[in-house]
Amino acid sequence: MIGLGRMGAGMSRRLHRAGVRVVGYDPNPEARARLAQDGIETVDRLEALVAALKPPRTVWLMVPAGDPVDQVLAQLAPLLAAGDLIVEGGNSYYRDTLRRAETLQARGLLFADVGVSGGLWGEREGYGLMAGGPPEAIERLRPILERLAPGPDRGWVHAGPVGAGHFVKMVHNGIEYALMQAYAEGFALLKAKAPFQLDLAAIAEAWRHGTIIRSFLLDLIAGVLREDAALADIAPVVADSGEGRWTVQEAVDLGVPVDTIAAALFRRFASQDPERYGDRLLAALRHAFGGHPVQRAAS
């Protein structure tokens, strides 16, 4: 396991508890130390990681998407032998995955991409796993997938050829954006209905059971609101990672309308923008054509 952050560490522990031998590597000594406390073997160099495994090796990358993946692969690939299997489990763009697979397969390495969902809960409840790659790679991975997933027969899928794992995970995250936005709109609406003085935390909790809209996200929302329904000291700024963006761009390429996913992404963009130039222009424009008053910006 290369990369012992939140996800990589949790997965390592889940596998270790399931009796799978895991060797962990991370350039950060604190990350290694935390994992070592759980009784998991760690190494401080990639060479040591490779040396610690018997061929054919299975090396799982759990590092941030983008350049870090390319850097690790550039160092790792020359250390491996033909027939070794590299598994890329990050939130990578599937087009990068296709490119990387070509390079690695040319070296005789097996390559699989696995989208991993579950966040902080995955370690205990099991991860949702979407795998892409040739059948022999997925077969070799199967015991690991079965243990990382909530059950051997559930929560993982061989989605298709290389790239399909990250593609399906990307769409998963696009859907997630829209689901979150849907709930956020609903709770904002409940809150806006001032005369009813609705208890949002109690409603969220009740909705978790028996309703059509019950879901894991709603469970989390109920937990958030139970602790703090006013959210007064949370800034209304919603970050986005690459996958929502890629989902919309892919949908545009494929000619598929994704109204709610794009709306969710755009709301995040708007939340991140303190300037709001478009709104300024609209305010000035209303003044221009109708003499409507404008507010002056606070200096």
Add this chain to the structure above:
Amino acid sequence: MIGLGRMGAGMSRRLHRAGVRVVGYDPNPEARARLAQDGIETVDRLEALVAALKPPRTVWLMVPAGDPVDQVLAQLAPLLAAGDLIVEGGNSYYRDTLRRAETLQARGLLFADVGVSGGLWGEREGYGLMAGGPPEAIERLRPILERLAPGPDRGWVHAGPVGAGHFVKMVHNGIEYALMQAYAEGFALLKAKAPFQLDLAAIAEAWRHGTIIRSFLLDLIAGVLREDAALADIAPVVADSGEGRWTVQEAVDLGVPVDTIAAALFRRFASQDPERYGDRLLAALRHAFGGHPVQRAAS
């Protein structure tokens, strides 16, 4: 229980099984007969229903929203005595509920509105219930709510004063529209990625476990796709009931942006419209300014 359709019958059976005495009424003899087969007492007139209950009575309406509710209430109210409780459990617009409550309370009747979620699954798994009304009404209802819900302490909420039950149910359904649309967009995107030949049914099934987007709706989607992933003989026409519309109209009244809910509603509208005048105008307009070719409509 007045109204023995899908919802009213299922609720009656769930209560009956839980040891609650239920007397069912429906103008349709077949609906009565079906319920009678389950050992539940039925009557063929409202007067008989009222006579069969000891004051203070609790009468639950489960009839289609709109005029049918007003008609039943107009017949029922004069038969009841002060202190009797009417519960309106349909998908009514909360503004109608406020109006009805005023009339009924003026007659000395108690009134509560309960939004009921759960559909066909509710009978077995319990219903999600959102109740509005004065505390004494809800207290009297409590044993019934506890038995209709998935558990005595879960899946039901006293949301607020009269009207709050239907308001919260309305928002619940608005969220439901957007959640459904989010999944529909995601699966359409998976399907459009032709080179990967993704197995949508297998992906839906895997997503049910361990992922962030797992939900009751996803369980249903997996069931639908397991039976028929091509959906070739399902017409792409999505009906809407009142609640999605009301949600958007209320949001506009309250000044709350509901991008994904409105998008979901508009997609349903579009699916229902065979004419698509706006699209015709756009096609003709492109021809007008750019000489772009237009397709002729099939005659």
Add this chain to the structure above:
Amino acid sequence: MIGLGRMGAGMSRRLHRAGVRVVGYDPNPEARARLAQDGIETVDRLEALVAALKPPRTVWLMVPAGDPVDQVLAQLAPLLAAGDLIVEGGNSYYRDTLRRAETLQARGLLFADVGVSGGLWGEREGYGLMAGGPPEAIERLRPILERLAPGPDRGWVHAGPVGAGHFVKMVHNGIEYALMQAYAEGFALLKAKAPFQLDLAAIAEAWRHGTIIRSFLLDLIAGVLREDAALADIAPVVADSGEGRWTVQEAVDLGVPVDTIAAALFRRFASQDPERYGDRLLAALRHAFGGHPVQRAAS
């Protein structure tokens, strides 16, 4: 002319210059004084207005939509004689117009509703006018419509029966919201392309001529940006009047998807909301499932 605000005063002056006799009334003495300076007859009571006109009278209301219209009508109607014509030129909801027409027609009065577009520019360039009412009312109005409009044969339309004028004006304003939003998005995008350092004012000016997107709104945008392209001291808060809201609510009633109009309205709502509860919930939720950091709100 009842109501001598920006619109009523400008229309009075345009008619006066065209040789139409205008008698102006406004409860505000300053508004009357301003109009009197332009040589237009004013009165300080409705009774005097009615007395100053020979039957059959034509009385044009240009007062704020909502209660003010009802109040003026309640005072005015008893003063008028059968056969007099009331013209309601405000931005009224057409459903209010239908209700008012019924009442006034029962008194033997003629009633017409005229949506008036053109804002501050209308006085000089002529107003766009959308009239609803019975043919005899519109025929009587024709000389006035021909003079208020940019030309006798252009810029005004007898749209249909009573209510149609305000309905068409409502849709006009709904379209206007979406057009404005479209330009705002485009300019925000130009501005965001930092490496090109685009000169937004010069681009807006150039786009006014020869392009497909040239329009009156673009003329105004170019004027706004010419004066101040940074808009640094304009607050990004965009007000909305009733008509955008009604357009979306009517569209929902009629089952017509209005994606861009609703999006434009929702963006205005968002610009008006300093709390942004939904965004706070999303930020807290991301933290809950992924351990993503949240920003603390500034205290």
Add this chain to the structure above:
Amino acid sequence: MIGLGRMGAGMSRRLHRAGVRVVGYDPNPEARARLAQDGIETVDRLEALVAALKPPRTVWLMVPAGDPVDQVLAQLAPLLAAGDLIVEGGNSYYRDTLRRAETLQARGLLFADVGVSGGLWGEREGYGLMAGGPPEAIERLRPILERLAPGPDRGWVHAGPVGAGHFVKMVHNGIEYALMQAYAEGFALLKAKAPFQLDLAAIAEAWRHGTIIRSFLLDLIAGVLREDAALADIAPVVADSGEGRWTVQEAVDLGVPVDTIAAALFRRFASQDPERYGDRLLAALRHAFGGHPVQRAAS
């Protein structure tokens, strides 16, 4: 002028009438013949085109975006001398333009990109032109830009460095998508208001004068509706070219919300899709959870 299609031919004629010497080339003999009838010199090979011009040459490409541009440039560049200027006037993606500029500048050629708007109307009324490139290129182009535009001082802009012309044209087209969609929604809404029996052609015509929403597109809409307001034999299928897609993808890259532009693009996608898989899934899903009836697809 390379490429004598609708746009290239119209531009050639406009320049020719303005006294600019134009030599036209197109591989299609009919396109050459049409232009020759207007008294414009044509050649049948690129070599002849280059030979017919004195250095430093100005060669304007007006060929379809994508591969055709690359193919022409590959043939053309070796024929030209250092200091010659290539102008690329198609609807190219500005990222392709940046790539091409690098190659051509390495050969000592000057390169400018000019987005051209105006469609069929441009020949008579002048084209809207958005130019990108180094100042010396634009200075050399100036006499041509001044003649192609509606006037020497209007309708053209030096937007910025190479790529900026196509970027600004891309955003122009994105705005155009949303403007068109806004009008389409409005007219669909007018049409849906059956009780008023609104005359859409008359309303469109009236809106052209005095209103806030008057525009070139509205002029065209009025023309379309004047000829045929029912649009019964126009298929409701709206094609899209690359620029709407690129605009949305760029906005996603830049983190700019473009709600109306994306909505307009997605409506076109939906109009092009006869299968509508997402809608089928929603219909099937409603059946699954609520027992709602589904329509069977016609076989």
